[in-house]
Amino acid sequence: MKTKPLILAVLFGLGAVAPAVAEDATPNSKVQVEFVNPEKFTDVRDGFVPSDKGRAANADAVRMYIEQQAAKYVPDGYSLAVKITNIDLAGDFEPWGQPGSEDVRIVKDIYPPRIDLSYTLTDSAGKVVKEGARELRDLNFLMKIDIRRTDPFRHEKSLIDDWVKKDLKPVTAG
Numbered sequence: 001m002k003t004k005p006l007i008l009a010v011l012f013g014l015g016a017v018a019p020a021v022a023e024d025a026t027p028n029s030k031v032q033v034e035f036v037n038p039e040k041f042t043d044v045r046d047g048f049v050p051s052d053k054g055r056a057a058n059a060d061a062v063r064m065y066i067e068q069q070a071a072k073y074v075p076d077g078y079s080l081a082v083k084i085t086n087i088d089l090a091g092d093f094e095p096w097g098q099p100g101s102e103d104v105r106i107v108k109d110i111y112p113p114r115i116d117l118s119y120t121l122t123d124s125a126g127k128v129v130k131e132g133a134r135e136l137r138d139l140n141f142l143m144k145i146d147i148r149r150t151d152p153f154r155h156e157k158s159l160i161d162d163w164v165k166k167d168l169k170p171v172t173a174g
Contacts, residue, residue, distance in 0.1 A: 030074045033063045033082045042088035042114070047103040048095060061153050062087055062115070066160055073168035077124035080168070086116040090141060090155035105152070109142050113155040121168070136163050 038044070038059055046054025066082055074080045091107035118133040136159040138144075148154040 031067045031070045048093040088114040
């Protein structure tokens with residue numbers, strides 16, 4: 001008896017969230033993210049036996065988050081070009097679990113998230129304002145308190161948040 005109101009509430013909630021998700025999916029002209037040799041990335045797998053579609057979806061999740069977060073710190077008229085040379089998602093798929101558990105990403109401190117990238121920030125005239133290469137790491141990633149507990153990319157998002165706040169926030173237009 002109580003299932004019907006619960007299902008309706010969930011469907012209504014999803015309907016309210018859908019427009020917000022659609023807005024986040026729009027491309028951002030301020031920030032361009034490029035993958036360099038994504039087939040050589042350490043780990044963007046979606047299972048013990050990965051699929052190309054799953055790898056692409058995981059890499060795209062990281063790309064979209066970088067575009068979304070970096071855009072907050074890039075002044076109007078400026079542009080940011082990011083080249084990602086490696087991604088190693090937090091955790092790994094361990095082969096010695098129960099049957100069928102091969103597709104469960106086990107997150108332990110021995111599998112920290114890693115993202116290697118280079119970036120160039122240019123002003124409206126095309127002059128390079130800031131550039132650099134970063135190896136984003138957080139060996140204490142499991143010690144952080146994060147409100148995104150159900151987000152499968154929360155550890156990578158935390159790396160990205162730290163990077164944009166450190167490298168992009170001090171930049172001001174003018």
